[in-house]
Amino acid sequence: MPLRAVIFDLDQTLLDRTASLGAFLKWQTDGMLKPDLESPPEFISRFVELDNNGRVWKDVVYQRLIEEFAINGWKTEELLAVYESCFCAFSVPRIGVDQAIGELAGSYFLGLISNGKSPFQERNFRALGYSSSFDSIIVSEAVGLRKPDPEIFHLGCSELNVDPKEAVFVGDSPVADISGAREAGLATIFVPTELNPSCEEADETCEDMSYLPAAIAKLGELQ
């Protein structure tokens, strides 16, 4: 069966979360938290540590930071609300993503499946500017399913009207993205990061996303 659909993960796949978070935190510490902080870089590195690559939600992170840095001017829920509404203003794509989406959009149905909060993740995705090329946008909290559950991949395929065998999933998490998509019957392309530099289980690996269309074409020929 030829490939007809490409479904993407968001964080560290389409969105360069490290760069986006760094830019947001620089704005927050240089601006609103300036009077409360002696050392913004220390606050930023502690945030990144507590965040644990996005696994810990920011209510917990800000609560700890307010205690550890003795911040008096802001409450946890206020800093959390700023994170939720302003992070999208700092969304930047991973290298090569602009080019890849531009090339793929005419030839494949495109979808997104992200584990995360809703509408936070939808906003971060929309800010990248690709929404008009995507036919399915799924965020785990909104649908009550999470990767690696095969059901969420099947939902993505059904929203694109394709069989799982006609779809490839592109993501950076060996378990949530690659194992999950494989189990659901999709082809897989792994996107390496510092945290997860390799994944043998994936059908292909693609670091510079400008090569993604070629990697997908190659997979299509093998099928």
Ligand SMILES: [Mg+2]
């Ligand atoms: Mg990811």
